[in-house]
Amino acid sequence: MDKLTLCIPTxxxxxxxxxxxxxxxxxxxxFNLNSRKLIFEDPLLPWNIILSHPKDSSTYxxxxxxxxxxxxxxxxxxxxxxxxxxxxxxxxICQMVVAAPENLTAADLFGKDSLxxxxxxxxxxxxYLQEKGINADILYLYGSIExxxxxHLTDAIIDLVSTGKTLRDNKLKIIEKLFPVSxxxxxxxxxxxxxxxxxxxxxxxxxxxxxxx
Amino acid sequence: MDxxxxxxxxxxxxxxxxxxxxLKLRHLFSSWGFEEVETxxxxxxxxxxxxxxxxxxxxxxxxxxxxxKLVCLRPDFTTSIARKYSSDLIGKNKAIxxxxxxxxxxxxxxxxxxxxxxxxxxxxxIGDNSTSVDAEVIALAIISLQEAGIRDFAVDIGHVGFFxxxxxxxxxxxxxxxxxxxxxxxxxFIALKHFLEKNPPSEPKLVSLLLxxxxxxxxxxxxxxxxxxxxRNHQFTIALERIQRVWDILTDFGLEQNIWVNLGLIRDFDxxxxxxxxxxxxxxGSPLLAGGRYDExxxxxxxxxxxxxxxxxxxxxxxxxxxxxxxxxxSFKTYxxxxxxxxxxxxxxxxxxxxxxxxxxxxxxxxNVSFSLKLSDGLNEYTWTNLNWDDIFKQIQEAIENx
Numbered sequence: 001m002d003k004l005t006l007c008i009p010t011x012x013x014x015x016x017x018x019x020x021x022x023x024x025x026x027x028x029x030x031f032n033l034n035s036r037k038l039i040f041e042d043p044l045l046p047w048n049i050i051l052s053h054p055k056d057s058s059t060y061x062x063x064x065x066x067x068x069x070x071x072x073x074x075x076x077x078x079x080x081x082x083x084x085x086x087x088x089x090x091x092x093i094c095q096m097v098v099a100a101p102e103n104l105t106a107a108d109l110f111g112k113d114s115l116x117x118x119x120x121x122x123x124x125x126x127x128y129l130q131e132k133g134i135n136a137d138i139l140y141l142y143g144s145i146e147x148x149x150x151x152h153l154t155d156a157i158i159d160l161v162s163t164g165k166t167l168r169d170n171k172l173k174i175i176e177k178l179f180p181v182s183x184x185x186x187x188x189x190x191x192x193x194x195x196x197x198x199x200x201x202x203x204x205x206x207x208x209x210x211x212x213x
Numbered sequence: 214m215d216x217x218x219x220x221x222x223x224x225x226x227x228x229x230x231x232x233x234x235x236l237k238l239r240h241l242f243s244s245w246g247f248e249e250v251e252t253x254x255x256x257x258x259x260x261x262x263x264x265x266x267x268x269x270x271x272x273x274x275x276x277x278x279x280x281x282k283l284v285c286l287r288p289d290f291t292t293s294i295a296r297k298y299s300s301d302l303i304g305k306n307k308a309i310x311x312x313x314x315x316x317x318x319x320x321x322x323x324x325x326x327x328x329x330x331x332x333x334x335x336x337x338x339i340g341d342n343s344t345s346v347d348a349e350v351i352a353l354a355i356i357s358l359q360e361a362g363i364r365d366f367a368v369d370i371g372h373v374g375f376f377x378x379x380x381x382x383x384x385x386x387x388x389x390x391x392x393x394x395x396x397x398x399x400x401x402f403i404a405l406k407h408f409l410e411k412n413p414p415s416e417p418k419l420v421s422l423l424l425x426x427x428x429x430x431x432x433x434x435x436x437x438x439x440x441x442x443x444x445r446n447h448q449f450t451i452a453l454e455r456i457q458r459v460w461d462i463l464t465d466f467g468l469e470q471n472i473w474v475n476l477g478l479i480r481d482f483d484x485x486x487x488x489x490x491x492x493x494x495x496x497x498g499s500p501l502l503a504g505g506r507y508d509e510x511x512x513x514x515x516x517x518x519x520x521x522x523x524x525x526x527x528x529x530x531x532x533x534x535x536x537x538x539x540x541x542x543x544s545f546k547t548y549x550x551x552x553x554x555x556x557x558x559x560x561x562x563x564x565x566x567x568x569x570x571x572x573x574x575x576x577x578x579x580x581n582v583s584f585s586l587k588l589s590d591g592l593n594e595y596t597w598t599n600l601n602w603d604d605i606f607k608q609i610q611e612a613i614e615n616x
Contacts, residue, residue, distance in 0.1 A: 012331025059325075080323040084427055085401045092256060123324055184403060190426050193475065194495045200428050 002195040004021060004202060006047040007061060008033075008067050009054035013183050016091040017070050023209045042209030048204075058083055058186055067191035068199060074160055074179045078121045084192050086203050087185040090210055094162035096124065096178040106175045110134060118148035119158040128158065146170045146179055219320070219329030230531045231332065235314055237360045238334055240524070242312040245353060247336050251309040252293035258283035259416050263294050263513050266483045268398075272320040274329075286318035290508065291484070294337050299514035312336035312399065322491045335524030342508055342519030344455060347488045348462035350521045353470045354492055354502055364537060366501065368471055368492040369430065370459065371478030373485050373505075374452030375443070383443035384415030398479060399425065415460060416444045426477035433460050455488060484510040490523070496536040497529050519565065547573040554578055 008017050014033075021027055024047035029081060029152060033040060040049040056096050058081040061069040069090075072092055076085065095098045098117075100109045109115070116135035122140045129136050139154050148154040150170050156199065160181060161174065187199055216222070219547050223231070239249070258275055265273075267286065274286040287293055290313045298309055313333040313492060321328055336353065338346050351368060358366050376397070380390045389412060396405050409420050422429075424441050428440060436457060443449050456474060463472055480503060490507030505522020511518040548567065552560045557578060564574040 060496065079325055081494070083400065084323060085403055088403045187404070187427070190493045190495070190497055190498055190500070193367065193430060193473070193493065194429060196430055 001121040001198045001201065003194060004047045004068055004191075004198050005066045006069070007050045007052050007057040007066035008074075009057045009070060010051050010056050013070060013092050015108055016050070017089070017183065018088060019183055020091065020183060020206065024205045026205065030183070045191070055079070061186050061188050064188050066188070067195055068185060068187045068202065069111060070183050071186055073184055074121065074124070076184065076186070077179070080123070081191065083186040084189060085169050085184050085186055086199075087210070088212065089183040089185060090212070092181070092183040094160045094181050095174075095197060096158065096181055097161050097174045098128075098156055098158050098176040098178065099146075099161065099167055099172045100151075101157040102171050102173045104155075104175075112155060115156070116192065117156050117158055118145050118154040120170050121134070121158060124178070126159045146172060146197050194196060219327045219429075221328075224381060226426070228532065230534065231527055234361045234392045234530055234534075235334060238357055239314070240314075241353070241357060242336055242358050245310075245349075246360055247310040247312040250288070250294065250297075252290060252297060252313065254286060255284045255577055256287055256293055256296070258285050259551075260296055260521075262290055262429065264484050264510060267318070268322070268479065269481065272322065273597075274318045274320065276405075288319045288467055289317055289482075290315070290335060290524065291331060291337065291482075291510070294339075294522075295507075295510045295520070298339055299511045299518065300577075306339070308340040310336070312340050332527040333524045334523060334527055337520055337522035339511075339520040340518055342487075342506070342521075344458045345462060346521055347455070347506060348459045348466070348520070350504065350523060351463060351472070351488075351490055352466050352468055354504065354523050354525075355468050357525055358492055358530075361525075362534050362538070363501065363530065366471065366492055366494045367413065367473055367477055368490055368502075369473045369475035370456060370488065371475045372452035372488050373480075374448040374455075374487070375476045376479060378444065378446050378448035378452065379419055381448060382414070382416045382446055383419055385412070391538055397423070398481070400427075402427070407498060419444065429476040430473055432473065433457075433469075436460075439440040439476060452483075471550055480505060482507075484513075486510075493533065494532040494533045494537070499529060501529050501533065514542075548574060549575045549577065551577050551579055554580065558568055566590065580584060 008014055015067055018033060022031075028044040028046075028060075031042070031044060033051070036050045043044055050060065052060055052069075054072065055075050056078060057066070057069040058071040058076055059065045061071075061083050070072040072088065074096060076083075077096070098109075110132075115134065116139055117125060117129075117136050118139045118141050119142060122138050122145070129138075133187050139148065141148065145159045146166050147156045147170070149172060156175065158178070159174070164174070167173060185203065242249075244580075255278075261273065262270065269288060273288055275283055278284045294311065294313070310486075312335065315332070315611040316534070317331050317333050318329060319331075336350070338350055351370065355368055358368075376394075380393065383393070385393065393405075393408065395406055401507065406424060407421065414420065431438070436453060440453070443453075456585030460469070460472070460474070475491075476491055478491060484507045485505040486509045490503070491500045493500045502523055502525040504521075505574055506519070506521040508517075508519040511520060548566065550560055560576055565577050567574045
């Protein structure tokens with residue numbers, strides 16, 4: 001079978017992903033990816049591994065730099081990558097939500113004459129506003145989105161929420177849930193044909209580890 | 214100066230590679246009896262809107278022309294060719310074999326990419342719905358890739374009847390069928406699983422079949438293996454028989470090592486009605502060619518005619534050639550002759566002679582230089598100076614003959 005190139009995002013998802021991978025039968029004992037290297041092409045490993053920025057792994061896969069990859073559903077929704085989504089890893093679970101200051105209801109918020117929303121996800125936000133028929137300005141920020149309404153920079157935010165603690169600490173609450181988010185296994189649309197057997201086996205083994213059969 | 218977003222210049226070296234491939238394909242298509250046709254760059258939106266899918270509608274370059282009508286840059290050639298031959302009453306019942314070569318324009322599918330202009334070369338066989346035409350079109354697709362110098366490739370063959378058969382057997386309302394189609398086209402098999410759990414189809418074996426969709430691929434035996442997993446209906450039987458017959462013809466052509474059956478194959482264009490196929494190489498993340506049978510397209514334009522064809526993505530072919538054979542570089546020899554004005558006449562005659570022998574010759578008249586000749590093939594340069602005319606001519610001929 002062909003050796004697959006697998007793209008793993010760095011950051012929060014990396015450790016959880018490796019826990020799952022290390023339970024797969026083909027994973028070599030005592031192998032760790034803790035060095036600073038970004039590419040692992042070790043004969044011991046059943047796959048070549050690339051470590052990417054969390055937002056880039058689906059793009060690596062789309063363009064064929066990796067055959068398969070792990071990526072958050074939020075990134076897939078935001079970037080619209082043309083890839084096969086094969087398996088839900090059930091890690092990195094959270095929600096994409098609209099959140100606003102605690103004292104506002106949905107009616108208060110959407111009834112405002114002019115609305116401004118802060119987000120790291122401008123495309124998801126634009127689609128959401130279009131579908132709801134809401135007029136709003138989108139303010140694209142890189143981080144600490146929850147800060148924006150607190151300092152009256154925006155009226156609301158669209159962002160990921162897992163436990164909701166950050167929202168509560170900043171006196172914000174969820175107005176609407178957009179969609180659930182978790183890590184996904186994606187595959188390149190050509191690799192899934194040229195390396196079908198390898199990808200099929202990978203998906204089966206991964207599903208057994210997750211308990212999704 | 215700024216380039217328009219999504220547009221790019223192509224450098225001479227790359228143009229050379231493109232033209233080389235286009236030339237080979239032009240010879241190939243002509244030798245199989247196809248004639249080249251040109252269609253306009255612009256089409257009315259009202260023409261395209263009848264046939265292209267919702268997703269592609271959002272990706273059209275469109276604007277208002279001087280008549281106040283909405284016009285678009287063509288997003289493909291097949292629609293334009295169908296428009297042309299369904300309104301052409303001359304040769305109404307004649308079989309038509311045409312090919313095309315040109316640019317198509319589509320905004321990228323994601324706002325995070327830019328590429329918007331592609332070169333497509335392809336052919337259409339209009340007026341014949343026989344299996345042998347299906348096979349001939351696929352054979353030409355395979356030979357095109359071989360001629361273009363692609364070494365390691367595969368062509369997957371499917372049929373829209375498999376998915377349509379599944380939709381029919383599902384017992385879903387047309388709204389649910391539409392939802393299912395959207396999910397499958399988006400290749401989101403997690404959403405598909407949730408959808409099927411919430412809305413179980415009336416035929417239970419469809420669930421595992423749909424979830425396995427990316428993996429329904431194999432050689433001819435696979436058609437027998439898969440037989441029991443599909444629901445028995447008219448569409449499925451027709452599709453299966455057609456693929457089997459196409460496979461047998463391609464086997465007779467000696468092309469079976471290049472082809473695969475892929476029952477999960479789905480094309481973006483909605484106008485396909487029968488056999489569909491896609492060609493690809495491990496060196497490109499996107500298909501190198503795509504096509505199929507589209508008997509319903511002409512009917513939309515008012516005249517029923519069966520048709521079958523495919524299009525190749527020329528830039529992707531160049532990319533694959535470069536990645537798979539990086540050591541092969543093409544160089545074009547150019548000879549430059551520097552001469553003083555008094556030699557203008559003999560140099561002109563010499564240059565014309567060389568050009569007729571298909572050498573590229575640049576002549577440069579310079580005052581105050583002694584007569585000199587510079588030969589340059591892009592890598593090496595040879596210069597002769599202060600020679601007399603007869604010697605020069607002899608030397609040039611020798612140098613060229615020795616490469």
